[in-house]
Amino acid sequence: MTIGDQPAFRFADLFAGVGGFHAALSGFGGECAYAVEIDPKAAQVYKQNWGYDPLGDVTLDANDEVMAVASHDILAAGFPCQPFSKSGAQRGMDETRGTLYWNILKIIEAHHPKVIILENVRNLVGPRHRHEWEVIIETLRAEGYYVSERPAILSPHLLPEELGGRPQVRERVFITASWIPPELRDDPQLAFEPEPVGSAGRPIEGWDSTEWDIADHLDDSTVIPSCALTDDEVRWISAWDDFVKMLRPRMAGRHLPGHPIWAAAWDDFRFRGRPINWSASARSTPVFSESDLPSIDPTLPEWKQSHLRRNHDFFLRHHSVIIPWAREVGLFTTAFPPSRRKLEWQAQHQSSLWDTVMQLRPSGIRAKAPNYLPALVAITQTSIYGPRRRRLSPHETATLQGLPPTFSFAGQTASAIYKQMGNGVNVAAVWYALRAHVRRDEWLLKHTDEGQRIIKAVLDAPASPDTVLVGHKPVCPS
Incomplete structure (x- = not known):
C-alpha cells in the first residue's frame, strides 16, 4: 500500500x-x-x-x-x-x-x-x-x-x-x-x-x-536427500518405539513418564553385587526389589538427584521387560551413543514413536504430540515428522516462519x-x-x-x- x-x-x-x-x-x-x-x-x-x-x-x-x-x-x-x-x-x-x-x-x-x-x-x-x-x-x-x-x-x-x-x-x-x-x-x-x-x-x-494439522503445512515436492533419516537414526527410533509399545500395556492407561528416561541410570543397579549383564547372550534376567535401589550422591544438584530417583523407581517397576528389550536392541553397545540412550516422552497418549514429532537432541530423543512442531533451532535439531519418517525440508521451515x-x-x-x-x-x-x-x-x-x-x-x-x-x-x- x-x-x-x-x-x-x-x-x-x-x-x-x-x-x-x-x-x-x-x-x-x-x-x-x-x-x-x-x-x-x-x-x-x-x-x-x-x-x-x-x-x-x-x-x-x-x-x-x-x-x-x-x-x-x-x-x-x-x-x-x-x-x-x-x-x-x-x-x-x-x-x-x-x-x-x-x-x-x-x-x-x-x-x-x-x-x-x-x-x-x-x-x-x-x-x-x-x-x-x-x-x-x-x-x-x-x-x-x-x-x-x-x-x-x-x-x-x-x-x-x-x-x-x-x-x-x-x-x-x-x-x-x-x-x-x-x-x-x-x-x-x-x-x-x-x-x-x-x-x-x-x-x-x-x-x-490442538486443532493444528502439521501435514497441511508439509510439501513433499520440496523434500531433498538430506531430509532422509540415516539407517542409525531409524534403528534408534525403532528401538525406542518398541520400548513405548512394550510399556504401554503396563501403564494402566497412564502416560509414559514425563521425566527424561535415562538408561544410564539403570546401570546403577547391582545384582548380587555385580553390574547387570547387558549382553544379548545373557541367559537370565535378574529380579530386583526395593532393597536393591541404588544410592544417590547427595552432593549432586537437586534436579539430577530427582531424575535419578525417578529413573531408578521406574526401572525397579519394569526391569523384567526393560532388561530383555535393552539386550535385544543392543542399547548398551556402541550402536547406541549415550545421547541415544535417553528418551524424553512429551507425546501424551500417542501409541507409537513414529506417530510423534521428534528431535534428536544431545539430551536424548524428544517426542511430542503431532499437534504442532517445537521451535525451529539454529543447530542440527531439525524436527522429524514421524508419520513421514523424515525431517522437515528447508522450505517447510520457511513456511512455518510465515514466508511465502x-x-x-x-x-x-x-x-x-x-x-x-x-x-x-x-x-x-x-x-x-x-x-x-x-x-x-x-x-x-x-x-x-x-x-x-x-x-x-x-x-x-x-x-x-x-x-x-x-x-x-x-x-x-x-
Missing part, C-alpha cells in the same frame, strides 16, 4: 536476518530506509528477495561518532539479549554501553521513530535478565516513549490460521512503543499503564492450538537455511503485534502525520500477512 506517491511509512530493519520483519512491514506498505545484517549468507537471501543489501555492522553505523542510519518511522529489531552493567539506580543509556541495545538506543535518540517494535527470546523476561528488562523499559520511557512494562509473548502456534498462524511453538517477547509528541507529555491517559500487545503465552482469540512459497534461497545450503530459519522472526507474530499496537495507541499516533499514515496502512491491511505475501516475487531470484 502507498499513500499518494509516498510509501505508507519508512522502516529500519536491524539484525535483519533474511527479512522476517521486512516481509511484514513491506506487506503493510512500508519502504525499507535502512537494514543491517552481519551474516553474509543471510544478507544474500535478504538482498535477492527484497532488493536491499543489508550486509554490515550496526555498531559501525550507529555510535557516538557515526549515525549512518537513515530517518524512518518504524524501527524493528530482533536484537540479541546481552547483559548490561549495573550502575546502581542510574539505569541510563550508559548502562547499556557495549551491548547491541545501546546501538539501538543511539538510533532512537537520533531519529525518534514513531513506532518501535523489538523482538527477543522469552528468557528476556526471566529472572536471569530481569535487570535488562527493567533497563530497556526505563530507557525507552526516558526517550519519550509510551511502552508497557508487562511483556507481550506471542507464538505462531497460538495464532489462528486466519491470522497467519502456523503449527510451530516459537514463544517470543515483543516490546512495542509509540513516541509521545511533546505537547502530549502531560496527557492524563499517559498516567495509565498500557496493555501489552499479546497474551502471556495464551492462545489468541480463543484459538485451540516463492521466497528464494538460491545459492544456500540446507544447513544454512535451517540456521536462518532458526534465527528468524515469525512474520505473522510481527503482523499481529503491530496491528494490536496500532489499535492500542491509535489515539496517540494520530497526532503526527507519520502516525496517521501508519494507522491507515496497518488497520486497512488484511488480518493475515498470507493474503499479501502470496504475491511476493524475489527481486533477484538467483
Whole structure:
C-alpha cells in the first residue's frame, strides 16, 4: 500500500536476518530506509528477495561518532539479549554501553521513530535478565516513549490460521512503543499503564492450538536427500518405539513418564553385587526389589538427584521387560551413543514413536504430540515428522516462519537455511503485534502525520500477512 506517491511509512530493519520483519512491514506498505545484517549468507537471501543489501555492522553505523542510519518511522529489531552493567539506580543509556541495545538506543535518540517494535527470546523476561528488562523499559520511557512494562509473548502456534498462524511453538517477547509528541507529555491517559500487545503465552482469540494439522503445512515436492533419516537414526527410533509399545500395556492407561528416561541410570543397579549383564547372550534376567535401589550422591544438584530417583523407581517397576528389550536392541553397545540412550516422552497418549514429532537432541530423543512442531533451532535439531519418517525440508521451515512459497534461497545450503530459519522472526507474530499496537495507541499516533499514515496502512491491511505475501516475487531470484 502507498499513500499518494509516498510509501505508507519508512522502516529500519536491524539484525535483519533474511527479512522476517521486512516481509511484514513491506506487506503493510512500508519502504525499507535502512537494514543491517552481519551474516553474509543471510544478507544474500535478504538482498535477492527484497532488493536491499543489508550486509554490515550496526555498531559501525550507529555510535557516538557515526549515525549512518537513515530517518524512518518504524524501527524493528530482533536484537540479541546481552547483559548490561549495573550502575546502581542510574539505569541510563550508559548502562547499556557495549551491548547491541545501546546501538539501538543511539538510533532512537537520533531519529525518534514513531513506532518501535523489538523482538527477543522469552528468557528476556526471566529472572536471569530481569535487570535488562527493567533497563530497556526505563530507557525507552526516558526517550519519550509510551511502552508497557508487562511483556507481550506471542507464538505462531497460538495464532489462528486466519491470522497467519502456523503449527510451530516459537514463544517470543515483543516490546512495542509509540513516541509521545511533546505537547502530549502531560496527557492524563499517559498516567495509565498500557496493555501489552499479546497474551502471556495464551492462545489468541480463543484459538485451540490442538486443532493444528502439521501435514497441511508439509510439501513433499520440496523434500531433498538430506531430509532422509540415516539407517542409525531409524534403528534408534525403532528401538525406542518398541520400548513405548512394550510399556504401554503396563501403564494402566497412564502416560509414559514425563521425566527424561535415562538408561544410564539403570546401570546403577547391582545384582548380587555385580553390574547387570547387558549382553544379548545373557541367559537370565535378574529380579530386583526395593532393597536393591541404588544410592544417590547427595552432593549432586537437586534436579539430577530427582531424575535419578525417578529413573531408578521406574526401572525397579519394569526391569523384567526393560532388561530383555535393552539386550535385544543392543542399547548398551556402541550402536547406541549415550545421547541415544535417553528418551524424553512429551507425546501424551500417542501409541507409537513414529506417530510423534521428534528431535534428536544431545539430551536424548524428544517426542511430542503431532499437534504442532517445537521451535525451529539454529543447530542440527531439525524436527522429524514421524508419520513421514523424515525431517522437515528447508522450505517447510520457511513456511512455518510465515514466508511465502516463492521466497528464494538460491545459492544456500540446507544447513544454512535451517540456521536462518532458526534465527528468524515469525512474520505473522510481527503482523499481529503491530496491528494490536496500532489499535492500542491509535489515539496517540494520530497526532503526527507519520502516525496517521501508519494507522491507515496497518488497520486497512488484511488480518493475515498470507493474503499479501502470496504475491511476493524475489527481486533477484538467483
